[in-house]
Amino acid sequence: MSEEADKDSKTEEPTEKKIQDAIEKGNTPVSKEAPVLAMLIGALLIGGFAITSGVRQLVSDMAHLLDVSGGLDLGNSADALMLSHSLSIKVGLFLAPIIAILSVSGLASAFLQNKPSIVPNRIKPELSKLSLKKGWSRIFGAQGFVEFLKAVFKFSTVSAIVYAQFRAHESDLINAMFTDPSALPEMILQISLRLISGVCIVTILLVTVDILWSRSHWRKNLRMTKQEVKDEHKQMEGDPIVKARQRSLARDRARNRMMSAVPQATLVVANPTHFAVALRYDGEKNPAPVVVAKGQDLIALKIREIAETNDIPVIEDRQLARSLYAATEVERMIPPEFYRAVAEIICFVYSRKSKTAV
Template structure:
């Protein structure tokens, strides 16, 4: 909320009450006070006479002040609701120790957060001082003509002077309130924006810590690679480039499906696949065009139909090597 906006509507409400309601209320007030002062010497001191007169005076004063105060209150409530979007927070009415604590009050005054408010108050004071100085300077010739005037014309001249002063102050406060509303909204939006650290924390909370995710991804990749190397041990054949690519195929006789790719790699990974195949006596067949074509396919996928003929010939060759009569034949 902008305090300057609240000050503006308070001034406007007071201005409205004084110059629009006061003329209708003064007559009754003057009548009541005239009667009280005319009978002041006859008021009995005993039997509550003085108390009754005092009550009548207080009622007359309240009848003059309450409508003006109510006008100011209505203006302020309307401005508060407009600024907050009709948000009501009853918890703010609860008593809090820090509101009456001198130490907390000193911290608020000495804190850096009050410095902008201090500058605004000084600037506002300077503006109002300049306005009142100009009005007073222009009113000096008028003041000379007030000498010897009847009460009626004198009151009218003073009312006009007060009206000009109030209108000038309200106009200045309107400009100050507009600038303060803009500043408060800008500062509020700036505070709502997240800093770079806030963005990082939110990303960690929603997406996870990038370092942890990277570590988890590396662990998953390592586990997948280990599973792939374990699959080489049970593969049917390894097709190579012969050095750059290596693709391990598995085919179960009578399984009904096509041969499946269970491991693949290039360069160092291909060398490791060949090494595991040799250690486990898995046949290694060099066929560069087929190795490059199969390498582009995803793991655990069956080979496409266009490679059936070549792969079938390789698997038939592998099975022939595994016959008892060919136990002594080389596996590559």
């Protein structure tokens, strides 16, 4: 009951991350009928191209061997080994294209369905899979029912095709008993190719339906509950509480770093308690004053407090302080439109310092 309830709760389509994780683990949609179709197509290619010319060449070689068999020198094991080696090469040349076509067909059926990848976990034995309950559910579940329908379809269609072909060539098969034996292989090959062609046509339909079913069933098994979607979203985007805490810590660090730079300021422009902007001017390093700290309300008061503690001049200019706060960034030079106003204040500060020194 718990498993059924769990399946019923999985109403959300799988996310891209869930799909990608499944593919990386080797869980991909695979049609079991595609390799069958590939082998049938390979058999057609073999029957149409490889078998005819290959058999003729092999028969010719064997006939030549029989013709000269009386003159073969088999006096010792070396001669027998050489003859065996020669026969093996001829048989190998006959079988090589057949094996190559079948191998390429089988690999193509796998590679065209999914991108090839090495997943060691897929071959790792898992004792959890040795479950009678799960095996029973696989056999009598939706997947097992679909496999049963495919088996019935294949059996019935192949039987119908074989019956139709034999009925169509019934007279040829009867006359084969009175035909030259050398013509029998060609006739058998032609009938076989027609049989395989008919089965291929039916299998193409079956593979198309099977691919659509396997992909639909695969996505259905990857469905997620609403809670799983929320958890994955949190995992991808980050927990809002944790992210808020991280932003708060980052702001605190930036504020502390800013406050530690106030003692190196040349002056502070205030308004008079709501805004404060601390500026440092060093003509050798920067062509214009640099904002080392700025703040509003409590932070502005803190900047003023640090400035007064370190004997840094605090100039009250409401309009300029508000404008500097809105238009500048910390550790950046002030914009050109403030050059004149700030330059006048700096000249005033320097002149006052010189008078105090005298």
